[in-house]
Amino acid sequence: MNPNPMMPMSGPQMMQVMQSSPSGPPVPVPVQHQQQQQQQQQQAEKLDNISKVKNLLTPLRESMFLTIRSSAFALQQNNLADNLKRDTGAHHVPRFDKHLEDFYAYCDQIEIHLKTAMQCLQQQNSSNHYLPGPVTPMRMESFMPENAGPIPYPTYLNTVRVHVQSAKDIHDTLISAAQNISQAD
Template sequence: MFPQQTMMNSNLMMQQQAQQQAQQQAQQQAQQQAQQQAQQQQAQQQAQQHQISQQPNQAQQTEKVDNISKVKGLVGPLRDALSTTIKTAAQLIQQNNLTDAGSKAVDHNNTTPRFDKHLEEFYSICDQIELNLKTAKLCLQQCSSSQTYLPIPVATSQQPPPETNALTYNQYLEVVKLQIGYAKDIHDTLICAAQNISPSE
């Protein structure tokens, strides 16, 4: 009886120890999975924050490159500069009229607004708008000419293009260099022909 009971007790103890070990292993696995999930969530949050931080920089870059957005941004300062220039001109005309009529003495200590300064600022903004519009027009003309004379699409990324008929940027540069060389050769040929046709002195 006693040996059987001791064997049964030892078996029970071994089973309990095995169960405890299995529970401990399960708890450890659960903790490891929870840690891995937490690390993955942290990595995802960091990636999202990195993307969010890059979006304003990309927006600022596009705003700096886009000439039309620059023109739109200069419309407000142009309106303010025009209003300030007209108000300054009106004040100066009224002041000169009162001085000429003798109803107001000339006050040298009074600082009169600078009409030429406001007018120069107005023309400066106008010049900036004109330059941006000319640049935008040249970009459109260049894009139209590129589509006409080089209808093959150009890959803008550094990775190889997925399309078989698309040119890489390096290939595009080589094509442009060849076109510039051909145009220069034609120009030199026309100049030589014009010099040969003209009578020699």
């Protein structure tokens, strides 16, 4: 949106996109800035859980600082109000509850990412323990010798099917044994 329609827009003016803000007139936002935000969002989606935790540590520190600062200010204002027995302008107190909620939200996000990382690690350890070798989706042979390297994907699927069937058989045997014991009593 060129303020002077008689003058052509320059390069930097052409690189801006007008966005309307909820509080009033449109605000110019550079196109490059929007593209950088999109790239950062895509990179954040690609990060593993530990990297996400590392990225959350800085906002967590800032949130903790704001929480402690607002609580100290609230305590100071309450102390002044109690000692002087009058209102000391407590309506200007920063929102302690808001800062505390933000702090807990960051803590919850970190906890979720750490739990997910632990579960992924446990699943990988179980896979390494119970699966004879790494799985490759490229090779399609139906039979592989024991020490031939990665397992082809169809063999992996058959291995999983056998494990699932064995688990069902064990479950059914335990159920029938429990029913036989309960009927005998």
